Amino acid sequence: SFSNQAVTHGTTAADTTPPVLITTGDHRPKVTGNQLTLTYTDASNLDAVNTAAASAFAVSSAGNAAISVNSVAVSGKTVTLTLSRVVTSAETVTVSYTKPTGDNVVQDTAGNDAVSFSNQAVTHGTTAADTTPPVLITTGDIVPRSPATN
Template sequence: FDASKIDLSNANGTLGPLTASADGKTWTATFTPSANINDASNTIGVNMSGVRDLAGNSATGTIASANYTVDTRAADTTPPVIHTAVVTGNQLVLTYTEEGSLDAANTAAASAFAVSSAGNAAISVNSVAVSGKTVTLTLSRAVTSAETTVTVSYTKPASGNNVIQDAA
């Protein structure tokens, strides 16, 4: 048995040198996935011709592994950061510094945001809309020009996937 018996045509990676166990029954190698892959239908095959069992019987054909996933895309471990915040009437638009877009499908609930202005009571957030790199909060009332400071805070929910996050 040698590396020429291994079919990596659907593997999305390479194998390092094969190493046999002392009894020659178990072979191991290190699999290194290809870069920038996101594929859940990978297999590694073994050409069984010439492989014999303990009774000396020859096998035939190729045996393939079960499908496995390779995902080597660069991980974005940096949380979204607010770049600008602009209030116009009852809209507070938060623009984030992100490489990609934010996740519009799993966004935070309005209750995750707290908005207030200097000297005034809290302003309720009625809705949240995410598009590209912006989050638009629709407030319960318009912010006036006399309200020179508006504060917004966000509390990540204790559970679930409905948070401000990257789309990928």
């Protein structure tokens, strides 16, 4: 028999902190081609099954053709939006997220919902196109030569 024996608690505290969009540094929103990535901070990964629909996101480019979101994929702490067209490096792009009602939202695996955000600046992972043609070197030691004859 025993009584009043201390018990060690093996359960960790519940995760009640919602994921937060990273807006600075190397993991801020970035577009490369037609892929726009959003990375979140959180104690756990994002829920890849019950995520928000493409209609929850709005992408705009000032003075350029409209950009719609075709699909949403979640992996780890990153949401990847596949856009309707390639974004050029000269475009200024913003992204907004309106948290839908219901369970299909950007959330972590503990069920904490990410908040809505508006007109978040997006950086470019797309490099500017190389428009400089190659130039033949005609002076110095590396000029064109005819093959040596034997």
